[in-house]
Each structure stands twice: as structure tokens, then as C-alpha cells.
Amino acid sequence: MISNDLNGSSYFRFVDGLRAIAVTSVVFYHLGVPYVSGGYVGVDIFFVISGFLIINQILFGLKKGSFSFSDFWSRRALRILPPYLLVVLTSTIVALYVLVLPSEFEEFGQEVIYSAGMVANQLFLDQQGYFDTESGSKILLHLWSLSVEEQFYLFAPLLLWLAYRLRISILGFGVVVAITSLVGCIYYTGTGITKNYAFYLMPFRAGEFVVGGAMLGAVSYLQRLPAVAIEVIGVLGIVLIAYAVFCFNSQTPFPSYWAMLPVVGTAMVIGAGVALRRGVGTWWLATPPMVGIGVVSYAWYLWHWPALALARIYNFGNPSPKWMAAVGVLSFALAICTHIWIERPILTWRREKGKYRLGWYPAINGVVACIIACIAGLGFVYLAPKIVVNLSPLLASIEPYPSNGMACNLGVIESTTACLTYLDGKRPILVFGDSHAGVSYGAIEAAYHNPAMAGLMLPNCPSIFDIRVVGFQATTEANCVDLKSRGLAQLETDVHAKSAILISLWTMYGKWSGEPGPGEQGRFLAELGADAPAPAQRDFYQRKLTETIEKLHSLGVERIALFAPVPEMPRFAPDCVVRALRYGFDVDELCSVTQAASKDRRTGAMQLLEAVAAQFPYVRIIDPVPAMCDDTWCRPYRHNAILYRDINHLLPAGVRAVIDANRETFDWVMGSK
Incomplete structure (x- = not known):
């Protein structure tokens, strides 16, 4: 999701076009645009692009003797954290007005904490699968992929530096990492019922970064081929990406070996694009509209999901097509503003620094900013729920389930x-x-x-x-x-x-x-x-x-x-009832069922x-x-008490x-x- 060059001067416009494909695939998939049933593979495209740029930047610096851990991590902090933390901060402010349940504030607070710590992927792995319906209300769910990238940025320079110092073959090392990652990815891909470790964890995605990183080395071999053959490779790469975007769906076991289609397809496009610079298969990726979208792709990715999740929550899980369209337009507008007022000034400042080393200060400041964000998340976990309960007597009616410890839960106990x-x-x-x-x-x-x-x-x-x-x-x-x-x-x-x-x-x-x-x-x-x-x-x-x-x-x-x-009620009772009352909506129309x-x-x-x-x-x-019904309605609440914990289980x-x-x-x- 970055647009840095490889050696300080090179820049490939078509890579921004690839970013445009990746981000529109993801955004359109999340917005429910017809036929984009596999748009989630846009994240894999981003991973390959990141590997292509970052791995080769590191290798270039190591070969020239100019690589610096402090400069590398400071550049990453300057590129990623300002828009990232802005989105987290904005989401936190808006959430104060949209969330209503103590559990919602606690869960969102955890999202903020884990996201600021760049381990959001672990949180969402522990909670549920990516395609579960409840995932739509997790405001920072999309930051799992940024956590994977940040973890890669942490370990990649260390491992490459070590391999380079020990004179280990970089190619051989990359092959071992890619194969090991792929095998683990296939083995640990979840079924939809079991946890999908391969989807969320960096080691099982590392092969995607490595494939991207290997493409610059493959260019010299590609250039030995006839131009027509290189064109065919680029076109086939686009076909593989398109097949994944339009033919995969939530039932496709993913990532598993299926991830190889968008990954290999992206690598083929990158290889052909670098080898030819302006081939038939990649020239359109370098056109101004594609490059323009690619330039704001990172910010658009950051903004679109929180806007969509908050819209879902506000609309009781069912935003209208107009709401969905508004989310798409708003998030894109926010992305443009973020690029103009945050990303571009930072990029300009970095260019003005020229050959001077950045040192550790940007990286340290980034860590401090993340710690502050963690503290804000803790506030949501511990303070906001208490405030919300005080504001709503109905929430105070939600009490824990009493129990004697179930000494006589027959069939479960081994001995009576x-x-x-x-x-x-x-x-x-x-x-x-x-x-x-x-x-x-x-x-x-x-x-x-x-x-x-x-x-x-x-x-x-x-x-x-x-x-x-x-x-x-x-x-x-x-x-x-x-x-x-x-x-x-x-x-x-x-x-x-x-x-x-x-x-x-x-x-x-x-x-x-x-x-x-x-x-x-x-x-x-x-x-x-x-x-x-x-x-x-x-x-x-x-x-x-x-x-x-x-x-x-x-x-x-x-x-x-x-x-x-x-x-049986139409929606989860506690959040529906309290939300409807807070927003001034008709509780019965939204939360009750007719008799x-x-x-x-x-x-x-x-x-x-x-x-x-x-x-x-x-x-x-x-x-x-x-107990629940009159002649007209069956209600999930009675007087000042909520009766249901969800749509059919009683409190x-x-x-x-x-x-x-x-x-x-x-x-x-x-x-x-």
C-alpha cells in the first residue's frame, strides 16, 4: 500500500494502477457490489506489491551498504502511522455517538488497543472468522491486514540483514520461506467453523510478500523472452486476478492454495510491467485515473471499513443501498483529503530531507503515538461502559446469569x-x-x-x-x-x-x-x-x-x-432496544415482532x-x-427491563x-x- 521506489529514483506508475485494482476490489466487495464476490483478494494484491517494493528496498540498501534499521522503520512509521492513527482517532470519536451497549464499547476498546499495538490480526483471529455475519459491526476489523504488514516490516529487515551478513543465499532463503509459508497456509486454512489461522497470521502470509520480492530478480530472465511472450504473461496475470475477484466467494477455502491465483497473477503483472515498462497488458494500469486511485488507495482502504461498519450499526445491521453508496463516496472523499493534507506533505518533507538519515525519532514518535492510542482504547474498555449504563436504566436491567456452579450437569460430569x-x-x-x-x-x-x-x-x-x-x-x-x-x-x-x-x-x-x-x-x-x-x-x-x-x-x-x-425477535434485543431509544426510532417497528x-x-x-x-x-x-405479547406486539422488553439476550434466548x-x-x-x- 505504499508508493516508494526501489533504489531512490525508480518509479513504476503501473504499480499504482495495481493498487487501484486492489483497493476497488476490497471496497466494492465490502459494499456488496454485484459480481465482486472475491474482492477480498485485493488484500493479497497489496501484500505482493509491498513485498516487491520493501524487500527490494532492503536488498538494495544492503548491497550499497546504506541500509539503516532506524531509517527503514522511521520511513515505515511516517508512511503508515499518520493516516492510520487519524482513522483510529476519528472512529473513536464517532463511536461515542453510535455505540450504545457496554459490550460494544468494551469490544471497540479492545480493537483500538490491539490495532495500536499492530496485533489486531490476533484479536480478530481469536474472536471469529472473517466471513461471519457479526464481523460487519467490528469497526476496525480491516486493520488486521495492516498488522500483518507491520509485523512483516518488523521481521523482514532483521532476517534479510542476518542472511546477508551470514552470506546465506537470498534466493534460497526466499524459496524456503515461501514454500514453508505456503504449506502452512494450506494446512491452517480454516473451514468456516474452525479458526482460520492462515487468513490472519503473518507467517502464513509471508510467502505472498516473498513472491513479490522475487519479481525484480526475475525481470532479467523475463527480458530474455520475446516481447510477445512477456505481454502474454502480463495479460495472463490480469486474467488470474480477475478470476479471483469475480469467481471467488465467501465459501472459497481461503487463503489455502487458492490465494496463489491472485498472488501469482499480481507477480506476473509486476514482472511483465517492469520488463517492458509499457506493455499492452499493463499500460492501462499507468493511466491517470488508475494512478490517481492508486495514490489514495491506502487512505481509501483505511476509511471505507469504519464508515461502513458504523453505518451498519446505526442502521441496525441493514444499511440501504443509498447508505452504502454514500459510504463509498464519503470514504473516497476522505481518502483524497487525507492524501492532500497528510500523506503528500509528509512525502514532500521526506524528499526535502534528501540524503540525510531520518534516525530513530520518527519511529520513536510513532511508538509514542500508538501508546497514546492504546490508552484511549483502555478508556473505552473501562470507563465508557460505566457511563453508558448510567445513561440507560434498561442497560442496568441486563444482569449476569445466576448459577450454583452446575454440580449436577448430567452427561457432562464424569462422576455423580x-x-x-x-x-x-x-x-x-x-x-x-x-x-x-x-x-x-x-x-x-x-x-x-x-x-x-x-x-x-x-x-x-x-x-x-x-x-x-x-x-x-x-x-x-x-x-x-x-x-x-x-x-x-x-x-x-x-x-x-x-x-x-x-x-x-x-x-x-x-x-x-x-x-x-x-x-x-x-x-x-x-x-x-x-x-x-x-x-x-x-x-x-x-x-x-x-x-x-x-x-x-x-x-x-x-x-x-x-x-x-x-x-423470536427480528434483531438482537439489547442493542436494538437501547439503540432505537437513543436514536428516537420506533422500538416496536424495529425490535419487536407482531403477535x-x-x-x-x-x-x-x-x-x-x-x-x-x-x-x-x-x-x-x-x-x-x-409474558411478552399483547394483542399487537411481542416485545423483547417490558417496563424497564430487557427480556432477551439476542433474538430468542432469554435474559x-x-x-x-x-x-x-x-x-x-x-x-x-x-x-x-
Whole structure:
């Protein structure tokens, strides 16, 4: 993303044109421009360009005896940090007016800290995958790539200097680094479920820089070829880049070996461009429009993502096409201003310095500025959340989930010894189900003042025995089967529950109309050991739930309550409600679901639960609707309390609201009456 020359005088205009391709690919991809489904490869193009320029600058200085670590790192600091820290500072100021939740301020504060420390790539690797939907609200997500570059700028001169001093073949050293990096890149590329180490970590991207650095050395060999052959190489390079930009998508395993297409394509264009200076395949890259975009590419890359992320947050995750277009135009205008008022004056000052060494002062000042930015990030982490909570009583209603430490989380515990000690001879109430059971357990326990309770709970694992759920990751399916098998064995031998509450998001499992088609995606139910969903899903669902109730009753469970599915909200409740109130928007229109729409969503599951409950005098239904709904809306908030933690999981206040609305049934199943 830089435009330095290689030896103090050379300058290749077409390289700025390559930057233009890279930045427009990335920006258009993020803005959702049609057909630019692989625009994220623009980052790889930047990496190759950086390797071409930086590695050869270092080697040139080493050969001439003029290389200086202080000058190198000071030049990098002057080029990268002023626009970089300006964007971080501006994002911080705007975030004060856009963010509303304590968790948002804490997460953004972490982004600032890690970005200022040039290790943002590690933060986002730890948090999630690049293509996850929630990544769109991470304001400084794009700075992972700058962290990779800065880490390369830190280690590259040290390694090249060492290799040069030890008279190690630079070519051989580069080949070893490139091959090792590529192998690691292929091996550590994530699947979309596992962490994508290869995407975020510098060692697995180092090969891309090395490929770029090798191109100047390859020029002498290219120039031995006929001009037509060199032209073909340049054109093929453009074709490879175009294929990646327009044919890759979020499902492409990346970087892996797929990254070789844009990387090799960029290297081919650079090699052909340097060899011919003005070839058919590269002349258009040197035209004024392409060079103009390339010159502001770094600043445009810096500005576009924070503007887009803040627009998403302000628009509740769904900015309109007009907003997206405005983000593109605004970020480009900011890029031009940044270039004119920051980048160009610094470049002019550097040229005026001429042959004088910069020394350590720019680098040291850059470090100090980054430390100040870290301190600002700490303020977001520790101070801003407290201020925000004081401004909104609704936020104060979000309390942690109470729990006794889950001594009796059956199926998870290997031994029931501690559980039996906790129960002290009492027969517990069993809470059985998926993540919805998990978030309800502690609130039920607190509401009834710590009665004897046991859990059989795992996310994505419905409260039905002898089934597997098709549609999750294989390990998730296997863990669910294993948990219920071990938990059932513990119920049969040691932990004799007297009653049970079955809590699941019943609407998520099975298929309520028609049959699963070949290859159809969904959370379908299947027989244990079966490779495909069971036919007649609804009938199978009902039969297995009936058998589950009969099994529990045969184990001495005298009373069973079926916790019906909660109304599902259109957006994550806490940030939606608080944001709508802060911005002066209609809370119900944005954050609530109509009673009619909720009823349509729940109809199939409610009919099934009612049919099952009707078969047994010892089974009752707990319906959350009276706690959340009136005749018009089902709301994620009530009075001065938020009831949901996301779109369907309840907060403790939500569970208490359901208990209050179903007090008689809860007292019955809890043994209070």
C-alpha cells in the first residue's frame, strides 16, 4: 500500500494502477457490489506489491551498504502511522455517538488497543472468522491486514540483514520461506467453523510478500523472452486476478492454495510491467485515473471499513443501498483529503530531507503515538461502559446469569459423587434441553431460592432422547448423542429426578410442512445411526418426544412441564432496544415482532406440544407468550427491563417474566404446591 521506489529514483506508475485494482476490489466487495464476490483478494494484491517494493528496498540498501534499521522503520512509521492513527482517532470519536451497549464499547476498546499495538490480526483471529455475519459491526476489523504488514516490516529487515551478513543465499532463503509459508497456509486454512489461522497470521502470509520480492530478480530472465511472450504473461496475470475477484466467494477455502491465483497473477503483472515498462497488458494500469486511485488507495482502504461498519450499526445491521453508496463516496472523499493534507506533505518533507538519515525519532514518535492510542482504547474498555449504563436504566436491567456452579450437569460430569453431595438425599428438578435450557436454569433456581436441581443441557441439543440432529457440525451432533446417553444412564442409576422441565427452541428442529429434500439444509431429526433425516418429520418428532416423556416417567419423574418456544425477535434485543431509544426510532417497528407473525412461526411446534401434552395427565405446557405479547406486539422488553439476550434466548428478567406469567404451572412442577 505504499508508493516508494526501489533504489531512490525508480518509479513504476503501473504499480499504482495495481493498487487501484486492489483497493476497488476490497471496497466494492465490502459494499456488496454485484459480481465482486472475491474482492477480498485485493488484500493479497497489496501484500505482493509491498513485498516487491520493501524487500527490494532492503536488498538494495544492503548491497550499497546504506541500509539503516532506524531509517527503514522511521520511513515505515511516517508512511503508515499518520493516516492510520487519524482513522483510529476519528472512529473513536464517532463511536461515542453510535455505540450504545457496554459490550460494544468494551469490544471497540479492545480493537483500538490491539490495532495500536499492530496485533489486531490476533484479536480478530481469536474472536471469529472473517466471513461471519457479526464481523460487519467490528469497526476496525480491516486493520488486521495492516498488522500483518507491520509485523512483516518488523521481521523482514532483521532476517534479510542476518542472511546477508551470514552470506546465506537470498534466493534460497526466499524459496524456503515461501514454500514453508505456503504449506502452512494450506494446512491452517480454516473451514468456516474452525479458526482460520492462515487468513490472519503473518507467517502464513509471508510467502505472498516473498513472491513479490522475487519479481525484480526475475525481470532479467523475463527480458530474455520475446516481447510477445512477456505481454502474454502480463495479460495472463490480469486474467488470474480477475478470476479471483469475480469467481471467488465467501465459501472459497481461503487463503489455502487458492490465494496463489491472485498472488501469482499480481507477480506476473509486476514482472511483465517492469520488463517492458509499457506493455499492452499493463499500460492501462499507468493511466491517470488508475494512478490517481492508486495514490489514495491506502487512505481509501483505511476509511471505507469504519464508515461502513458504523453505518451498519446505526442502521441496525441493514444499511440501504443509498447508505452504502454514500459510504463509498464519503470514504473516497476522505481518502483524497487525507492524501492532500497528510500523506503528500509528509512525502514532500521526506524528499526535502534528501540524503540525510531520518534516525530513530520518527519511529520513536510513532511508538509514542500508538501508546497514546492504546490508552484511549483502555478508556473505552473501562470507563465508557460505566457511563453508558448510567445513561440507560434498561442497560442496568441486563444482569449476569445466576448459577450454583452446575454440580449436577448430567452427561457432562464424569462422576455423580459431587452431585449427590449437593443434593443431600433430595430428589431434584431436572432441567433438560438445549441452550435455552442453559440460560433458564440459573434464573429458575434463583426464583425458587436454590431448590435441588439438576441439568441435562447442551447447545443445539433438543430435549428428546434417542435421536440425532442432522444439520450441525458432526462433532456437535455426536456430542449431543453422547451427552444424552450418559445423562440418561446417570438418571437411571444415581440421580432420581422427581420432576422435569423440558426447554428447547422447538421451532428450530424438524420440518413442519413437506419432507426434507435431497441435500436440503436444516436441523432435521433422524434415528440414531441413520444417515438421513427420518421421513414424516412431524410424526417422527411427536413420537420421539412422546417416548422421551414416557421414559422420564418410567424413571420416577412425576411431573413434566414443556417450556414452549419463545416469540423470536427480528434483531438482537439489547442493542436494538437501547439503540432505537437513543436514536428516537420506533422500538416496536424495529425490535419487536407482531403477535400474528409470532403465532405463525410457533403454530407447528405448539400443535405438536399440545398433542403430546394431551396424552398425559402429568404433563403441562409453559407458554412464554403472555409474558411478552399483547394483542399487537411481542416485545423483547417490558417496563424497564430487557427480556432477551439476542433474538430468542432469554435474559434472567425474561425467565422471571415467564415464571410470573405461568406461576401456577411452575409452582406445580417445582413442587411448591
